[in-house]
Amino acid sequence: MKVKxxxxxxxxxxxxxxxxxxxxxxxxQVITRAVGYSMPGTEEFSRLMIVWLTFLGSSxxxxxxxxxxxxxxxxxxxxxxxxYLQAAVNILIIAFYIIVIYFGFAxxxxxxxxxxxTLQIPMAAFYLSIPVSGLFAxxxxxxxxxxxxxxxxxxxxx
Numbered sequence: 001m002k003v004k005x006x007x008x009x010x011x012x013x014x015x016x017x018x019x020x021x022x023x024x025x026x027x028x029q030v031i032t033r034a035v036g037y038s039m040p041g042t043e044e045f046s047r048l049m050i051v052w053l054t055f056l057g058s059s060x061x062x063x064x065x066x067x068x069x070x071x072x073x074x075x076x077x078x079x080x081x082x083x084y085l086q087a088a089v090n091i092l093i094i095a096f097y098i099i100v101i102y103f104g105f106a107x108x109x110x111x112x113x114x115x116x117x118t119l120q121i122p123m124a125a126f127y128l129s130i131p132v133s134g135l136f137a138x139x140x141x142x143x144x145x146x147x148x149x150x151x152x153x154x155x156x157x158x
Contacts, residue, residue: 004143008063011136015056022049041118048116051126055133062140090145097134097141104131 029042061067077085104127111123 004139007136007139008060011056011060011063015053015060018049018053018056022046022053025049044116044118048119048121048126052129055129056136059133059136059140062137062144065144090141094138094141097138101131101134101138104128104134 025042025046029039029046032039032042058067074082074085108124108127108131111127114123115121116123116126
């Protein structure tokens with residue numbers, strides 16, 4: 001699927017850029033503190049980068065099938081019933097993300113009027129990571145379902 005490859009590449013590049021910005025900002029912060037000067041805004045910017053890194057990384061985990069799976073309970077079911085359990089789990093995860101996306105956008109909209117203390121950027125920049133990563137997560141879950149409808153709990157095809 002060509003579209004999926006493009007989306008994965010975009011999210012991966014975004015994660016790499018965020019990781020680079022986070023690393024360089026924290027390194028700059030450490031160096032400047034070592035010489036007795038604290039750069040304003042570096043802590044806040046680092047926090048922003050960590051928020052985006054966490055949420056975008058979690059959506060990439062769905063693409064890579066590296067998300068947390070509770071295999072203890074899945075293994076208790078018979079092989080033929082596991083596909084139904086997997087379908088139910090996917091439906092619940094998608095429903096959860098729909099709720100997260102809805103309230104994430106609502107929170108972001110509400111936060112447009114407030115700004116961060118040091119950088120003076122809208123707080124929505126922090127909160128938008130929630131619904132954006134939710135959209136990516138749902139996309140990756142749905143494409144994984146249609147590409148490999150029945151997998152075992154380790155992500156291998158049955």
